[in-house]
Amino acid sequence: MVASVPSNGSASEGPLAGLRVALVFPIFLDVELASHQDNARFLGSIPPLSLGYVASVLKGAGADVLVLDCPTLNMPLSRAVEVSRAFAPDYVGFTLATVDWLSSLAWMQRFHADLGAPIVVGGIHMECYPKETLTHRCIELGLVGHADQGLVDMLVAHQEGTDLRQIPGAVFRDEDGNVVVSEAVDRPTAEGDMPWPARELMPYDKHFSIVSTESNFTAAMSNFGCPYRCEFCILRGDALRQRTALSIVDEMEYCYREFGIREIDFFDPVFTMRKDRVLAICDELERRKLKGLIWSIRARTDALDQTLLDRMWEAGCRRICYGIESGSNEVLRRVDKRMKSTDHIGEVIKATKKRGYEVLAFVMIGNPLEDRRTVGMTRRMLTSLPIDLVQIASLFPLPKTPIYEEIVRRTGVDYWQQHILDGSPVHPVVRLDTSLTDDEINQLVTETYMHFYFRPSFARFALSRAKQPAQIRRGLEAAVGISKTFVGGAFV
Ligand code: SF4
Structure with a gap:
């Protein structure tokens, strides 16, 4: 017997009961930005674990969740929008990585235009450029930190219209349109657990690695x-x-x-x-x-x-x-x-x-x-x-790393920041x-x-x-x- 199954929450009880969330893992169009094209193309179809964790947290709080693992399903943007529309989500979620920014942005803009549901973002990118990311009006909310440390509270507060400043790690625009980043909490370091990734929502029989x-x-x-x-x-x-x-x-x-x-x-x-x-x-x-x-x-x-x-x-x-x-x-x-x-x-x-x-x-x-x-x-x-x-x-020097910080110090240009703000090219790589x-x-x-x-x-x-x-x-x-x-x- 398996001792416990922490990922399986009921979809009918909890603070997010009745809420519908579509989580999208896009096909990245700009393979130039992957660390090396061949790595990106031939690595395999690896389950998007970050989205799986987010799905599990949301399910545990009672939400109905759809996960679209588009690369594995070979599902282009237009089809992903169609499938999501049929699901009628209250929110659409993406986890962001800085190197995939332009692809993710293209997907988010299209989802925003065609579905209108608020877009929520997380992922390691949000620890680097939360303010710059929320300057894009297609994105409604962001979270800095792990999903189990604030996502549910943030969605409840957003639904109820209460002050998002109280939610650690929440990123949002205030009434004047200024981007606000609430202070994030420290990650727990004691040995413990998170809900397991919701593999039941993914095409788990199609995943493979090279x-x-x-x-x-x-x-x-x-x-x-x-x-x-x-x-x-x-x-x-x-x-x-x-x-x-x-x-x-x-x-x-x-x-x-x-x-x-x-x-x-x-x-x-x-x-x-x-x-x-x-x-x-x-x-x-x-x-x-x-x-x-x-x-x-x-x-x-x-x-x-x-x-x-x-x-x-x-x-x-x-x-x-x-x-x-x-x-x-x-x-x-x-x-x-x-x-x-x-x-x-x-x-x-x-x-x-x-x-x-x-x-x-x-x-x-x-x-x-x-x-x-x-x-x-x-x-x-x-x-x-x-x-x-x-x-x-x-x-590929990445933000938050000493190599990148030294490049910024020497050149005076934070090129990833510019890339996030206005899509400025990051090639040739400095x-x-x-x-x-x-x-x-x-x-x-x-x-x-x-x-x-x-x-x-x-x-x-x-x-x-x-x-x-x-x-x-x-x-x-x-x-x-x-x-x-x-x-x-x-x-x-
Ligand atoms: S800091 Fe070093 S050891 Fe840790 S994940 Fe990065 S490359 Fe690996």
Whole structure:
């Protein structure tokens, strides 16, 4: 038996009973702004967990909720508007990321024009540019912070016409049209739980990741936030909100039994932040005997040891994704990655592979101090270590990060702010302490992909793990797409 199911509230009771909310995850039109086009295109159909959490909070308060996971449903804007109109929502919600701003804005403007229901926004973007965002009149309300810390109160206050200033994190326009941002509350840091994402409202049987091997597949979060301070990362220094081992395993079992999930990818950046919690998760998973369930995690190489590798393997973990970022110690130090050394990264990756795991490495190109020599070091690291899969991003300096703040300080221009206010272009990307241009970096990303994936050892690995024709097809599509980008890029 699953111990508890905190996500399932009644749709007929609670402070939002009778309210109808459509939550929309758009198809992003401006793939230029994704960290690298190929990543965005070939990553897979990952469930929009943020919207899932929002849906769950609203359902728990009694609202009727529609979730439109448009990329997975292959649902264009016009169809999304049509489906939403049939649902007759009182509110339409979006979670925003700064890099996807123009696409999200286009969707919100169309929804506003065609439906007229007030638009409510949240997401990490609202922690960066809440005022600028609400200058767009198509948006009625915003929230800074997690949905379970104020969304229900904010909607109740908006419905009743009471003062939104009392709601922590509420963003709204006052009677004179000025944007007001109420002070947000601190995130809870004690071990606890949030409602689980409302997967029952999503096309959960259509989700997959380019590296997943089992169906049905889903993503999950075991922590929120990250206490590390990598200078390129928008999550850096975010208060860590940890879930309990029991709640995590309850959610895994619920996914297993209710949705036929057989593979779960934990997307929080450092699953192994606390060893005792990971060991408790493994013990509980073994006790419940969820036959055929595999899972994967993201971790830092300095945040796990042989005991954890052994116990997680025994409990069904089959892939570990490491953010190694660069093969150059100099670059790692410059971005404050706080890894021990590239040699230590290599030792941990070898131990991980030896235990039987698939190893996926995340790397970036374009950080401060990057040049062709350091990219060469990264390539050598990727091909000399037993790494099975790699995802490569070109650095896109994001708001709230020290790299971006230094760029703003040196240039005097907050270009993301301008982008939010009036759509000013953010290309070419302004970079910090590297002479590599945008085009060179994109070319290096593609060449590094080619260097890694077009090797006989990778072909053998890919064929050995593909269990279904669809997996082989997806792998080939990714390879062909990357090749086309490379060939196209080579002649411009
Ligand atoms: S890169 Fe990873 S470890 Fe570093 S701050 Fe971001 S989430 Fe944390």
